[in-house]
Amino acid sequence: PLHDENRIFVRHGLARLREAPSPGLKALLDATGLTDKTALCADDISYKLAPRLNAVGRLGSARLVIELLTTTSAQRAVDLARFLEQQNEQRQQLERRILARAREKLADHDLNGTPALVLADPDWHPGIVGIVASRLVELYARPVLLIALRQDRGELAAIGQGSGRSVPGFRLHEALHACSEYLLSHGGHAAAAGFKIHPDAVASFRERFCDYAARHFGTGPPVPRLIIDAEVPLSALTLGLLTDLDRLEPYGADNRRPLFLASGLQIDGAPRKVGGGERHLQFRIRQHGRTMKAVAFNMTERIAELMSAGGACSIVFTPDLNEWQGYRRVDLKVVDFQPGADARLH
Known part of the structure; x- marks a missing residue:
């Protein structure tokens, strides 16, 4: 968790990455567009650097990541960073394909009485x-286990390799232990396991596994909740506010980003599908004469819901600093939304 001395280590580590990166990290910063920040x-680590470093190991061998981080050759670092970028793009394509297939499998099932997905x-x-x-945990709000039944080279028979993610309060490693008679091996912790x-x-x-989850939840998986820190008008979302919020960095485990609510909004124009596979929604929102850009990641399928009240909506979001060629502005990262001008809170 990002408490106490951990916050000090991470804060100074982030500054060190920016001020004196190794040749490999410099090449990676260049490749991800972070050099000018x-x-x-x-978030730059979580969503830009780490996925590229992880992609190679997920798809094959992590040896090239070690070489990238240790090389003293600037040209070799550039070549490796370019390869990592390609691997990350391939990882994203595979991720979209598996997600689509998983949702196809679930489309014909009534999930109301299903406590977990396997x-x-x-x-x-x-x-x-x-x-x-x-x-899938984000979409369906219950524990999810996915199993790849691939037969690797040299193996006489296919062995399923599974990975799972959980919801708060459901200790995944304990659930797997309770079902261990069916497993060849298992390990992990409360939130994730393999x-x-x-x-x-x-x-x-x-x-x-589903029987164990049903007994644990009783009446069903907990309804997902968002804890909103404050309701703010768009006029309050200034560069100065972001400077103040930056004092709470670094964000992470047990130190989440503040979430804000803005209601009484109107979509300005038509939302656009953006990003690889057109997974994300980009749109402009207006309130009392102030217009801002908002991006809703992985919410393309909700475009009809967004526009169902004639473009009137409320959103929960985090403000984000957008820097480009010396120009700075505040954009909004949408976490969730409701159609209609008035937010319905519980």
Whole structure:
């Protein structure tokens, strides 16, 4: 957790990355467009640098990441950073494909009485299923286990490699231990875990795991909640406010970004689908003469819902500093929204 001395280590580490990066990290900062930022934040690591460093290991071997971080050759660093970029793009494509297939599998099922999701497929990549499990937890608000039933070279039979993500209050590693008679191996912690399983045991394991989850939840998985820190008008979202919020950095485990509510908004124009695979929504919102750009990540499928009240909406968001060629402005990262001018809170 980002408490006490951990915050000091991370804050000074971020400054060090920006001020004196190694040749490999400098090449990676250049490749991700972070070189021109005046200061790095925790989100830059989480959403820009770490996914590229992880992609190579997820798809094959992490040896090239070690070489990138240790090389003294600027040209070799540039070549490796370019390769990591390509691997990350491939990882994103695989992630979209697995997510789409998983949602297809769930489309014909009534999920109201389903306390957990356990899905398996022979075409899934074992290095990607954990990321997709996280996305499905966000979408369906219950524990998710995904199993890649791939047969690797040299293996006589396929072995399922599974990865899971959980919801608050459901200790995933304990759930796997309770179902261990069906598993070849397992390990992890409360929020995330991995395991191996024989394909013939998947159906029985699914039944046992869902029974365990049903007993744990009783009346069903907890309804997902957003804790909103304050309601603010768009006029209050200034560069000065972002400077003050930056004092709370670095954000991370047990030190989340503040979430704000803005209501009485009107969509200005038509929302656009953006990003790889057109997964994200970009639109402009207006309130009392102030107009701002908002981006809703991984919410393309909700475009009809967004416009269902004629463009009137309320949003929960985090303000974000957008820097480009010396120009600075405040944009909004949408966490959730409701159609209609008045927010319905519980």
